[in-house]
Amino acid sequence: NAGVTQTPKFQVLKTGQSMTLQCAQDMNHEYMSWYRQDPGMGLRLIHYSVGAGITDQGEVPNGYNVSRSTTEDFPLRLLSAAPSQTSVYFCASAAGLSSYNEQFFGPGTRLTVL
């Protein structure tokens, strides 16, 4: 059981480039989410999904797109990277949709936009 996996671990982009951060989970979890972690700001929710085909915006969605075609995968797309998107990105998943449920986090992707 790999849990939540994220690729790549590190990425450097130039301003204006696009890329996709991959996230997968093998726990058959309904709920998946993306957070960004910036110094002094904790983790902030970017987008989330409550099941295949269903996504919604979190606190800081601008500049990011998501889709959920399968239960397992929840990729995060940066359409045109900006230096303000330099951050550490975490994917998380949770079983069921109860607000009490534990979220399981991936190892993170450290993104630098020059």
Added chain:
Amino acid sequence: AQRVTQPEKLLSVFKGAPVELKCNYSYSGSPELFWYVQYSRQRLQLLLRHISRESIKGFTADLNKGETSFHLKKPFAQEEDSAMYYCALSLNTGFQKLVFGTGTRLLVSP
């Protein structure tokens, strides 16, 4: 608006000393609160949640609705407790949307 405040960026104590990591929240709904921990080179993971009223690794946290607080406590700190601790509020939306505090780094010295 909902908010979680952790006033201390760094808390440094000696082994065996009591520890209290502070967390205050602002939320108009019924709060569901969690403590997550990130040890060095490990993933962020759940430490405890208020609904369970449990003690994990000697840590406890009590929800005080009057003071809107959910402080994390341990009577005797251990070196292996050194980590980054995040308090998180789950919005009562029918599924889990977490609002995190900015985190407190706990450093336990021998």
